[in-house]
Amino acid sequence: MTTAKEKYHHGDLRSALLEAALAVLNEIGPQGLTIREVARRAGVSHAAPYRHFTDKDELVLAVVEQGFELMQETMQAEKAAVPDDPLNQFAASGLAYVNFALEHPAHYRVMFSGDLLSSTGQVSLQHTSRAALQEMVSNITECQHLGVVREGDPVTQALTILSTIHGFVSLVNDNRIEHLIVNPSSLESIRDAVLTMIFEGLGSREAAKY
Amino acid sequence: MTTAKEKYHHGDLRSALLEAALAVLNEIGPQGLTIREVARRAGVSHAAPYRHFTDKDELVLAVVEQGFELMQETMQAEKAAVPDDPLNQFAASGLAYVNFALEHPAHYRVMFSGDLLSSTGQVSLQHTSRAALQEMVSNITECQHLGVVREGDPVTQALTILSTIHGFVSLVNDNRIEHLIVNPSSLESIRDAVLTMIFEGLGSREAAKY
DNA sequence: TGTACATCAGTGAACGCGCGTTCACTGATGTAC
DNA sequence: TGTACATCAGTGAACGCGCGTTCACTGATGTAC
Helix, strand or coil, X not given: CCCHHHCCCCCCHHHHHHHHHHHHHHHCCHHHCCHHHHHHHHCCCCCHHHHCCCCHHHHHHHHHHHHHHHXXXXXXXXXXXXXXXXXXXXXXXXXXXXXXXXXXXXXXXXXXXXXCCCHHHHHCCHHHHHHHHHHHHHHHHHHHHCCCECCCCHHHHHHHHHHHHHHHHHHHHCCCCHHHCCCCXXXXXXXXXXXXXXHHHHECCCCCCC | CCCHHHCCCCXXXXXXXXXXXXXXXXXXXXXXXXXXXXXXXXXXXXXXXXXXXXXXXXXXXXXXXXXXXXXHHHHHHHHHCCCCCHHHHHHHHHHHHHHHHHHCHHHHHHHHHCCCCCHHHHHCCHHHHHHHHHXXXXXXXXXXXXXXXXXXXXXXXXXXXXXXXXXXXHXXXXXXXXXXXXXXXXXXXXXXXXXXXXXXXXXXXXXXXX
């Protein structure tokens, strides 16, 4: 399939390993993400990955970073596709966040649960999440200045939104919601309703519902 | 310490094992919850637990059920301690939920992440979570009738609240928040602010902030 | 109250498993001449 | 262009580890008489 793989005996193994890691996450889940399984999928011996990652930790970290990049990209893209109404842009990137998490549950989980990462590995992610929160805060502040988001500490507001979204996708991904839904409303309509509730709650009193 | 333990050679081992399991969760975390470690803590051989649990799954399930009972009790107690204002009672049980999760992070995690439970084990929990959601929904409906909660589908509202609370405690328990907080505001004040935002967002337009 | 016996909770050795990691190796690659 | 050689990506055997689970056992308990 991929051209890089067959270039020579050893092709672009690092990428192939990350690709295999993703497949493992999608098909087995986080607990299946082992050096040996990834090597198996990539068609190499289980010692081969150690040419590209000193550690299991380093492999997992690479997967996580790749996830954050991918998420960031799609959020930016969705945001850019919306006319320049800050609140709608903010909502669009929120929707993109949720969709990323729902479409890549295991990847998302590895990114946020820290199950597979040693504590030193965790530390190297702090910068990433701090940057993400910072952007949310500045989005909110902008919306407040425009009068479309209610007054209040933007950090708290950002944490509340983050909590809701993270909680929703965690519950869905851990199968804690599916069996609760009896009426024919699909998961997507629940997703939309929850997002609407967040942004309604966030909106200033006079702002129209989006 | 406990009296039951020293009654005879084999005392109330089942309880002792559950107690040990809790200690493991608090001190090591979910990934440390193994039959062998629990037996070690209880001071018995690692084959002994099989007299009381057919499976690791059954042990984990017992721990989870114990957790749900404990959480349920504290929520009921907090609710009962509040004068009969439905919205405040609802908020009180929400606060109790958050506190339980923050005080017993590993226990909470095992209850909700399903990491350690096989899929058959998961199924036996569905009844519990369905009942919990059902109660939330009826609380909300009651508040709507009293005019203190805004109109709308109560299931969606319940899921939104559940998502926010679950997301918040998950982020805190996975250490995804601590490093984000720079100002001297403690975790508790953030917790309160988030809870306030939920219930403000939930309140009807004319209802006073609680 | 005393004795014989059945029960069954807990023991410890053993099993097979998959894991992360190491290490001496080999053989294809790229490079210097 | 052709040859000799150094490099280094990938191999496969081996290590020690902790796990879940099984099994023949032992010895304290409760009970029948």
